[in-house]
Amino acid sequence: MSKSAYATTDEKRDRNIVAELRRVTKRFGDVLAADHLDLQIREGEFLSFLGPSGCGKTTALRMLAGFEVPTEGDVLLDGEIVNRLEAHRRPVNMVFQHYALFPHLTVAQNIGYGLKQVRPRLPRSEIAEKVSKALELVRLPGFENRRIWEMSGGQQQRVALARAIINEPKMLLLDEPLAALDRKLRKEMQIELQNIQRSLGITFILVTHDQEEALSMSDRICIMRDGRIVQVGSPQDLYDRPMNRYVADFVGTSNFFDGRVTSVSGDLAEVTLDAGLTLSGRPIDKVSAGQAVSISVRPEQVHLTRTGGGEGQLPVTVHNRIFLGEHTEYLVIHETLGEFLVLAPRQSELNEGPFNTGDVLQASWDAGAALVLDRN
Amino acid sequence: MRVYATLVYLFLYIPIGVIALFSFNAGRHASQLQGFSIKWYGKALNNPFVMDALETSLIVALVSATFASVFGAMAAVALHGIKGPVRTIFDGLIYVAVMIPGIVIGIATLIGLVTLFDQLNPMIAAIWPGGFEPPKLQMGMLSLIAAHTMFLMALCIIIVRARLSGMDRSLTEASADLYATPMATFRQVTLPLIFPAIVAGFLLSFTFSFDDFIIAFFVAGSETTLPIYVFSSIRRGVTPEINAIGTMVLGVSLVLLVTAQILLRRGEKKSR
Ligand SMILES: Nc1ncnc2c1ncn2[C@@H]1O[C@H](COP(=O)(O)OP(=O)(O)OP(=O)(O)O)[C@@H](O)[C@H]1O
Ligand SMILES: [Mg+2]
Secondary structure, three states, rough: OOOOHOOOOOOOOOOOEEEEEEEEEEEEEOEEEEEEEEEEEOOOEEEEEEEEOOOOOOHHHHHOOOOOOOOOOEEOOOOOOOOOHHHHHEEEEOOOOOOOOOOOOOOHHHOOHHHHOOOOOHHHHHHHHHHHHHHHHHOOOOOOOEEEOOOOOOHHHHHHHHHHOOOOEEEEEEEEOOOOOOHHHHHHHHHHHHHHHHHHOOOOEEEEOHHHHHHOOOOEEEEEOEEEEEEEEHHHHHHHHOHHHHHHHHOOOOEEEEEEEEEEEOOEEEEOOOOOOEEEEEEOOOOOOOOOEEEEOOOHHHHOOOOOOOOOOOEEEEEEEOOOEEEEEEEEEEOOEEEEEEEHHHHHHHHHOOOOOOEEEEEEOOOHHHHEEEEO | HHHHHHHHHHHHHHHHHHHHHOEEEOOOOOOOOOOOOHHHOOOOOOHHHHHHHHHHHHHHHHHHHHHHHHHHHHHHHHHHOOOOOOHHHHHHHHHHHHHHHHHHHHHHHHHHHHHHHHHHHHHHHHHOOOOOOOOOOOOOHHHHHHHHHHHHHEEEHHHHEEEEEEEEHHHHHHHHHHOOOOHHHHHHHHHHHHHHHHHHHHHHHHHHHOOHHHHHHHOOOOOHHHHHHHHHHHOOOOOOOOOHHHHHHHHHHHHHHHHHHHHHHHHHHHHH
């Protein structure tokens, strides 16, 4: 494994920009599939596009690959505007959602396809050698002469990956490459993709609508919504400092309490909830009095205790309890806040005895752990 | 319902079965069976008129099926690449061309060509250097090939178009993504994948052309194709020899049609 495996995010921040979207807009008739996208892609990073179905992830990827021409704005590769450069002239490769392997060719012919197009022609022996190396890299050694339809879904996925990385592209684009695999295989391939990315140092751009996948694999995540980029940042950034409720909701699980800002003082803001209660929290972005906001509290930030009743503690009733091993997830009910989730470490139950359904407990959290987020 | 279906099938296939059966008849009457023999096959194959007609039919079928499948495939690929009203209009015209009854095509081609030849022949004669007999355009094998090609091309376009639209668009995109130029993509991806459809189109065209009587009757001029020969000899009575010819044509046609079907099925499965 190369050194880049241990490169920190900070180190990657200083790298060259390999690709860039500058105010890129794409319209399909009346549909605005991409709306003023601005994004810089750094050399060697693993970037994910995350968003719900139809938010324009594939469209953004296809403009980088050269299958779509932007309606407005510029796409840059290596500092050059390539809006109209055809796909076959771009040093970029793509792994398609349904793999798009050529059914009439063998595994080796599929993988060697890109090398075969190189002019002047490469010697056959060189292609064969690279193909078998690529097959080893994706852990399919000796599968050269298999037919595509003789391969399982997971194996086809690996062939598609090998076919793309054998060309040593500047950038590898992956459009939901794991969506068709079952859960277990998907986990395996996630780890494998990460390993391959680190050992080759190729920039990976992954499209997904699986937040767990994006969180576990990426250096940076680009959250999209309705053709726009909402926030770009490292997984931790997005988890700890979401710009708005949409991001907090998309990255991890959170409890949201809607209300309006009543006052702002220093680091904290007072919010009067629609339910009547007043809570304070830490605004991530600037907020002003009267603004419609949500207070977001992550389940693991909530503490449950059996006794207390002091200030800032909320009496709750345990409604449901799911034992997850190291953690236990509780669905609790507060009479004005309603239901919310709590994720408590096993230690808290070991200290105080099991919290059973129907028990009345005290819930609390640090004011700094409650985020005040714009509601859009 | 089942009885009804059985009756329909019997009605369709009994006459064909009878023809095949009587082609092996030892006697020379078409109405009573007198033992098994294949002598009528030998007789048919030794008849110079039959062999002449067969040769004409084979040439016409081969040439028009080749033109139809090659040009049809080219047209299909071109049509696949365009969008909008042009495509809609062409698609409509192609379906109409396939559905027009043979007799209309026959008459229309006859009238069209005769009119054209009447215009052209004096012109050719006028510019022809003196001393030689000027060539005269007339109905014959070429006009028959032209008429068959026109009609069968529509068929081939439809077959190849169906194959193209069943093909995953991401395959050609993947090829482009892997640095293949549009021409290389066509050669290495599109053509191999539509090839079974082109061959199937060729085989179907061949059978259609080989079996065709109506169009040939109008535009073949003095040429005699096998169906025309059969038609004219039937007027002198149905002999076991005719039955033998019919059975052979049926056999060859069936083999070609089944091959075409298998090719189309297999191609579909592969592209999934
Ligand atoms: N070729 C096209 N013609 C017309 N509309 C299109 C085309 N491609 C995409 N769209 C529209 O653009 C929008 C964004 O599509 P896109 O495929 O980029 O979404 P996505 O985020 O990849 O969604 P998914 O997660 O479902 O794949 C959608 O509303 C879609 O209907
Ligand atoms: Mg998509």
